[in-house]
Amino acid sequence: MENLAPRRTQKMVLGSFGICIIGFYCFMTSNLRESYSVSLAPCAANTYRSNNSQKTPQRSEEHQACQPKLNLMFMKTHKTASSTLMNILLRFGEKNKLRFALPDGRNDFFYPSNFFRTQVKAYEPGVCYNIVCNHMRFNAMEVEKLLPQDTFYFTILRDPAELFESSFHYYKGYVPQTWRIPGENQIEEFLQNPKQYFNPKGINQFYLKNLQFFDLGFENTMEADDPRVKQAIRFIEERFDLILISDYFEESLILLKDALCWEIEDVLFFKHNVRSPQSGLGMSPQLKFQAREWNGADWLLYQYFNASLWARIEKFGLRRMLENVQDLRRKLAEMEELCIDGGHAVEAQHISDGLLKPWQPLGSASILGYNLRSPMNPGQQEVCRKMLTPEIQYLSSLGVDLWLTRLWGWLGDSLALFRLS
Numbered sequence: 477m478e479n480l481a482p483r484r485t486q487k488m489v490l491g492s493f494g495i496c497i498i499g500f501y502c503f504m505t506s507n508l509r510e511s512y513s514v515s516l517a518p519c520a521a522n523t524y525r526s527n528n529s530q531k532t533p534q535r536s537e538e539h540q541a542c543q544p545k546l547n548l549m550f551m552k553t554h555k556t557a558s559s560t561l562m563n564i565l566l567r568f569g570e571k572n573k574l575r576f577a578l579p580d581g582r583n584d585f586f587y588p589s590n591f592f593r594t595q596v597k598a599y600e601p602g603v604c605y606n607i608v609c610n611h612m613r614f615n616a617m618e619v620e621k622l623l624p625q626d627t628f629y630f631t632i633l634r635d636p637a638e639l640f641e642s643s644f645h646y647y648k649g650y651v652p653q654t655w656r657i658p659g660e661n662q663i664e665e666f667l668q669n670p671k672q673y674f675n676p677k678g679i680n681q682f683y684l685k686n687l688q689f690f691d692l693g694f695e696n697t698m699e700a701d702d703p704r705v706k707q708a709i710r711f712i713e714e715r716f717d718l719i720l721i722s723d724y725f726e727e728s729l730i731l732l733k734d735a736l737c738w739e740i741e742d743v744l745f746f747k748h749n750v751r752s753p754q755s756g757l758g759m760s761p762q763l764k765f766q767a768r769e770w771n772g773a774d775w776l777l778y779q780y781f782n783a784s785l786w787a788r789i790e791k792f793g794l795r796r797m798l799e800n801v802q803d804l805r806r807k808l809a810e811m812e813e814l815c816i817d818g819g820h821a822v823e824a825q826h827i828s829d830g831l832l833k834p835w836q837p838l839g840s841a842s843i844l845g846y847n848l849r850s851p852m853n854p855g856q857q858e859v860c861r862k863m864l865t866p867e868i869q870y871l872s873s874l875g876v877d878l879w880l881t882r883l884w885g886w887l888g889d890s891l892a893l894f895r896l897s
């Protein structure tokens with residue numbers, strides 16, 4: 477009984493503290509929340525690249541026989557170079573006046589919840605959408621109800637050893653069960669004895685095991701010998717038209733361009749969301765082996781689709797692939813020269829333009845970004861800027877109000893400051 481009053485006071489103090497934080501946040505970021513209004517063309521206006529391209533006035537000979545695909549479902553997986561691909565899709569969609577199905581209030585479709593159509597910003601039944609490319613937990617039935625029947629489904633996978641390392645590093649601030657892992661090299665400690673540290677019911681546990689399986693809508697705690705793993709792989713093979721592999725990113729892009737009947741100019745890219753090389757500890761072959769074993773379902777998934785990617789490359793022609801990749805590299809080098817100050821990525825604190833600063837994971841500023849070259853020919857300025865714009869700012873410019881994402885980021889930063897001080 478005597479305890480009640482102090483406890484109530486405590487709750488009131490905490491409550492007002494929370495309200496103050498949110499109020500202060502709104503005040504601090506009010507300038508970030510201007511509403512952008514970009515009106516999107518209706519679905520029917522599917523005219524591939526209205527005559528605004530100076531570089532390829534004519535369709536290349538290779539592609540004269542096919543029609544470019546404009547209805548696209550990109551299942552954006554985590555830590556797989558998917559932000560780089562997303563930038564390609566955002567630019568392609570804008571240029572061709574396609575309609576994106578975008579999330580609302582944040583940069584994903586309520587991940588890690590399953591995708592539902594109603595999560596789409598200003599969703600209306602019957603409206604035709606062309607492109608989905610934000611993070612989601614895949615839910616085939618709902619996606620199918622949203623997109624036209626001829627939609628091209630694709631995704632990207634990565635060697636689970638490297639993905640695990642990347643995910644562990646990037647998300648550990650959000651996974652409480654990693655906080656108590658002792659030692660200098662937490663990944664090594666975890667992989668020595670994962671059963672001791674892993675809690676399948678813990679908050680955000682999916683970042684620690686078979687993340688690709690999870691993103692694709694399957695249970696991530698299955699072991700590799702579970703028969704459902706093979707079933708899942710079969711399902712993915714049937715549902716998706718192409719599975720890219722980030723370890724062979726350029727080859728994958730060439731296959732994508734070919735399958736979509738696009739031009740090479742449509743798939744030019746600068747790498748986004750790349751970690752600074754100093755922040756990684758690297759993985760020994762032994763550690764990689766353990767990581768693949770621990771992520772056994774993802775490892776089977778990866779091996780299966782790595783093999784099918786290479787079978788497709790062979791069908792495409794190894795020599796032709798080599799020539800295409802060389803052409804791509806040449807054009808990328810030209811764009812780098814043209815667009816990027818210094819020609820390479822830099823740490824976020826060296827980026828002066830807030831619109832080009834990349835989003836950072838909780839408690840560390842390890843993600844690199846770019847400075848726009850200046851002075852620049854105004855004709856090139858726009859395409860360079862779009863190629864260099866990180867996901868969050870790009871989505872804002874398309875009219876997504878990211879208040880929830882920004883609130884989390886702001887709280888995370890405050891927390892990190894608080895812990896440091």
Ligand SMILES: *[C@@H]1O[C@H](CO)[C@@H](O)[C@H](O)[C@H]1NC(C)=O
Nearest residue numbers: 523524525526527528529571
């Ligand atoms: C594109 O070309 C068509 C005819 O070829 C022309 O009518 C139209 O005005 C052009 N659009 C732009 C944006 O230049």
Ligand SMILES: *[C@@H]1O[C@H](CO)[C@@H](O)[C@H](O)[C@H]1NC(C)=O
Nearest residue numbers: 635723778779782783786787
């Ligand atoms: C992917 O497949 C290629 C071709 O078969 C092979 O050389 C490569 O080692 C595979 N990658 C991995 C990580 O298994």
